[in-house]
Amino acid sequence: MTSAVATAERERTVTPRHVGWGAIAVGVIAWYLALPPILVRSFVPSVVLGVIAIGAGAWVLGRGESRLGWGAIAAGVIGAGGAVASTRSGVGHLEDVVTWSALFAAMLRFATPLLFGALGGIVSERSGVVNIGIEGMMLMGCYFGIYGADIGGSWVIGLLVAMVAGGALALVHAVFSVTLRADQIVGGVAINLLALGITGYLYVDHYGDQGTPDDVSRVPDITLPLIKDIPFVGDAIGKTNLMTWLAILLVIGLAVFLFRTPQGLRLRSVGEHPRAAETVGLSVIRTRYLAVITSGVFAALGGAYLSIGFLGSFNQNLTAGRGYIALAVVICGRWRPGGALAFACLFGFSSAIAQRLPTFSDSGAVLFQALPYVLTIIVVAGVIGRSRPPAAIGQPYTRE
């Protein structure tokens, strides 16, 4: 679209973009109708809404907004299809699975480690260093969190030890990626292997057959006194772990830092055009070191949540790929903290559903568990908008 047409579009009140998003919403509503608490038992209204969404999507496509157009068509198809499937299953089943408040609480639980990892990933990648090693740094935090809580007797010490461990592994990544100018992706893969091996080794060596102690100090949940009695909201957020709140605060803090402070501006400049940053006197190397170490600390906190916030125990490879989902969250969220929050919640939601589905259908649960990965592939393929990373990412920087 030439700029003239685009301006004209912007000046009209109802643009194809509005219609596109509206159509997607209609598709979502189509499915929602069939679910508790509304539980419309006929699929007719949902199919009608679905068709409307598809039609609107086609119109939007014709007006040049291809991504929104296809998105609306997809929403219509999925919404109607999901509604049809839901009307064909028993009300009891649906109510078992779809208890919104419990789902919300579970979503937060699943999202927390993803959020920490993603925020760490954002910091590192905004400075220009690819961090595939989030998984490994998370795993370090996972093991060392519970180890520290065990040895030190309190979850505070556990968190501190976790942060140090994550930071230390991140330091290795920084040395190899920034100073030795090694390939950052290969280095990240190595970091993950190292973490897997080191934590597994130390776990077997230290805890052997019995596993971690049952009574290790854990990060407390925060019970909100008045709120917990409110019907829906109370079940949803009345009793959430401290670390979840911490993660949300971190989202806000990082957003302010990146986009409203001088230091955030400098960090971003190093990731976009390091030579330009160097010519105004910034130290690219120092900035990248700090960023990578910080990302390790954040990721480790996410891992620590898993062991001493949520589960209360550790097993080898406990993170099981969450670090990669965190990376997906970074990409889908376009390297912005707000976007990371949105997608961490989306993926958390999908995991929450997957957890409850086995009461309904075993195999269905598995497919829901695969959702984050499939969704990331779709995003990376640019179907949901082009995701543009910091310009200088992944390229080793040479001073001379």
Next chain:
Amino acid sequence: MDAALELRGITKRFGRIVANDGVDFDLRAGEVHALLGENGAGKSTLMSILYGLYHPDEGEMIVRGEPVRIDSPRRAIDLGIGMVHQHFMLIPVMTVAENIVLADEPRSAGGLLDVHAADAKVRELSERFGLTVSPDAVIEDVSVGQQQRVEILKALYRDAQILVLDEPTAVLTAQETQDLFKVLRALRDDGKAIVFISHKLGEVLEIADRVTVLRRGKRIDTVATADATEESLARLMVGRDVLLRVDKAPLHRREPVLEIQGLHARDDRDLPAVRGVDLTVHAGEIVALAGVDGNGQSELIEAITGLRRVDEGSIVVEGRDRTGASARDMVAAGISHIAEDRQRRGLILNFSIAENLALREYRTRKMSNHGWLSTRRMVTAARSLIREFDVRGGEPETMAAALSGGNQQKCVIAREIACNPRVLVAAQPTRGLDVGAIEFVHRRLVAERDAGRGILLMSLESDEVRSLADRILVIYEGRIVGEFPPDATEEELGIAMTGGGRREAA
């Protein structure tokens, strides 16, 4: 007038290359001092040392009478030295104001970035020095001329007293160049010391008070521009009388081999770059495409050679319509392409010479058999090409990266001519080459023209254009705006290149 800056005996080596060899340079406050030399003479290196990007192996620097060590750009900035780089050091996704205040940001209460103060400061500087910019525009949306103004403002924001401009006019139109000169004169009269790096003799004589000439890393001389001429400067730059014209046989133009009509193509950002180009190249002639960088030449070349989509228009080779053909098919149709950047686009540096020379023909029966590659035949073919084009520096098995730039370019040219094309498209074929290599390339192009090929030459160097071409086509904003004979003056060409004074294209 006191010396703002003195560089004494600066020497800098990169491995075996001596980029600067005992260079002396002094700069007075309130003057424009040009640093003149060919590509690679050491001008940029010297100034990078001044700006703290490189460390000198020997020599000393004295700023306003005090000896200093400049080990980082931060130090240079603190000493009042500002640099406007040839390739802008601007962050495309950030705004003008953000780029200017980066690392010296105004803060509001609580340590946050004060965007309003930044905008206000930028507007104030902009008015004071006559450099028009819009503070909240995003750099990648802004014109090249404005980007350069932002670069200059970056230095002035930090109170630079010594301003270094590295080839600032390379990307400017003639009008923008005059605007820049006006600003520079105002800054000079304000007492600032300005270093103007260039390889363009005319501009140096116009704007500078003094000029220092570098050649192959050494300082040759420093003269006042009032006492110099283009010829005297050229002689200092090159070391001998420069052959400004290649000996050419008279034009023997034959049938048209390439006919372009109404060609439209877009650039990488989907904006129209080629806006209706008509041109014809005949066998036995050299047609030169002249213009300021960024007016669609590169996109036009890519469209002709099948590397860019053609939106509208036609490309006819030897009477057959080849519009929309792939790069490979264009070669088969008879168009060869000497690409713009030999290291990035012309050669695969980690391949051997033989493998590089085979790049166009490896699928033909000459070198392979139903998918089975014959290294023996590849090497044999390479040997004969190496001999014919006098490629020095290695055997067919040597890696291309080991060759010098001139020999690398010879490989590219050899490969493209070996395809026996009817049309040879050469994009900036002598960029970054030393004079000897340039002479070789020029002689070869003329030889191919005499042998009956049609040559389309794209070049940013007006000397090269005027010496080689049988016809000069000027491209401006994606259209051919004028056709000139080779004896056209620089003024005529310059005016056309900036959109004025149209003459009918053939």
Next chain:
Amino acid sequence: MSAVDEPLPGGALGEPGPDGGGQTSAARLAAYVQGGGVIVPLLTVFLAFLAGGLVILITGHNPISTYKAIFNGTGLNWLLPWTSSADRPAAALNLQQTLILTVPLILTGLAVAFAFRCGLFNIGGQGQYLMGSYAAVWAGSSFAGMAHFPHVIVAALAAAVVGALWAGIAGLLKATVGANEVISTIMLNYTAIYVGDYLFGLGGPLQNGAQRSVPVSNDIVPGAKLHVFWGDPELQGLHIGLFVALAALIVFWVVLNRSTTGYEVRAVGLNPEAARYGGMSVARNYLLVMAVCGFFAGLAGAMDVLGWQFRIATNDIDISQIGFYGIAVALLGRNTAVGTFFAALLFGGLLSGTSQRNLDPTIFEPELASNLTTIIQGLVVLFVSADVLVISILRSGRRLMPWRRSRT
């Protein structure tokens, strides 16, 4: 040497771009095959084992006896002439195990190496291996009446094709929209795991018919099992998959170095821009290469299923790592055929030498040892990523030994 036309450090003359860097990182890895000879990988391995030994030492165990026990577990002592005849049978058994593990490692290593030569990171070998193994187990347990030879061919081919298609998804995305293949292959890995959990899990479509409470596949029919040529078939002897793997190595080398396809693959890997300007279709090559890589990895899955696994349980899927080991194999082997062979042998030895079956638990706990293998693998990959580091250690070593002629 002229001061004018040498490329200045940081890239081509006056070239723009954020950091003035010359090659892309993928091109660096594609070019990694040159320079340094065989010393660099050997040095890398040595350093990795050294660091691993330090880990053993720090945690209170004896590195020397540990490594010795692991070595005996590999069965490589069978090759040494001074091994006593009393030890030989056990060593033979161990060596068979090592070679059994080497087979899939060669193939998954090639799956990664071929991609690297084209400038692509195929981190998805694990997923491609798994998808291939699903196809193999399905084909192997169906068609009960088929003759042996055709049955094996069908099963292996099915596996390889499925692997190629799975990798082709990532290749297609890269070729059409330029989607980063690192991300998409990692995601496909996990998706493959869940696909397997679904297929062979309780109630899944391919779950075995006999034991409905166990999430495992059907067994492959005896007619589809690969022939064992060394050792006892009942005790997991060495099967002919070894020859398939060796053949794959030869095919890899021939295609890459003697075919026009290989020429294009290498050109695209070293400089995709110049390849495009030379008329090659970069996108087509990306798709083709990914498919070929998936073919190799899928074939690896078939070799394991038909050679010694004979069935797939969801447990096996979740803990399988062989595709990931392929990454270390390819990197250590510097993406060449010969290197891949030796690197696969090394990691095969490590894997079998540290297994429950072969490692003497009194000397070193096998579970600890398998984690140690992971650490060593990580170190190898880490050092490879910083080829600069290893090469500079090598150069400083060379300076101490003036009689060696410098070669690069």
